[in-house]
Amino acid sequence: MRAILIRHGESDINIAGLLSHDIDNNKLTERGIKQVERTAEQLIGLKIDRIVSSPVKRAAQTADIIGKIINVNVVYDDRLKEIDLGSANNHHVSEYRDELYPNAHIHGDLRNDLGFEPWDHLIKRMIDSLLSYDGNNIFVSHSDPIRAAASYYLNIDEPCSFGIDIKNASMTVIDIDNKKLLCLGAIYLDDGIKKMFS
Numbered sequence: 001m002r003a004i005l006i007r008h009g010e011s012d013i014n015i016a017g018l019l020s021h022d023i024d025n026n027k028l029t030e031r032g033i034k035q036v037e038r039t040a041e042q043l044i045g046l047k048i049d050r051i052v053s054s055p056v057k058r059a060a061q062t063a064d065i066i067g068k069i070i071n072v073n074v075v076y077d078d079r080l081k082e083i084d085l086g087s088a089n090n091h092h093v094s095e096y097r098d099e100l101y102p103n104a105h106i107h108g109d110l111r112n113d114l115g116f117e118p119w120d121h122l123i124k125r126m127i128d129s130l131l132s133y134d135g136n137n138i139f140v141s142h143s144d145p146i147r148a149a150a151s152y153y154l155n156i157d158e159p160c161s162f163g164i165d166i167k168n169a170s171m172t173v174i175d176i177d178n179k180k181l182l183c184l185g186a187i188y189l190d191d192g193i194k195k196m197f198s
């Protein structure tokens, strides 16, 4: 079993600097659509059993584009949805950024103060999803959930994963059977990884 975790393409709320775990209130930008198309074109011909997607619109749109380009069916799984942002939902990221690191993840005690979904809970639902599907699958999700899954396979805690920046439409590849992170946030997938899906 292998998994390709793909963050959705750039969305209007990413551009606006807004945080949202809502299901329907956002969409991919034109650049986001092109990002996803570039990612999907690299996956043509790989043996993929299914695409499993967060139900959040920006992710669902991403999965739909990929599914059409590589001709693979899409199923939805709530366990892949965006982290529950607590009281930060639909607020601007600038309200919470560390003044010394303006473009960084919300971190530390502030996550708890805002009522974010606990990191361990996020990891559990992501790993439960990854382990639920046989074969080789694409999982379309979001920044923090993919960082959480990567931190699990790297065996590091949330503060130590602070430096992981999962770009829009990037690919994070995991060998589920051997519990090994093969690739982290790639926008171009190397041939060695592609061969694992032949």
Ligand SMILES: O=C(O)[C@H](O)COP(=O)(O)O
Pocket (backbone or CB within 6 Å): 007, 011, 014, 018, 019, 082, 093, 105, 141, 142, 143, 144
């Ligand atoms: O940190 C952020 O800006 C958001 O949590 C990103 O969420 P997204 O991956 O759904 O855009």
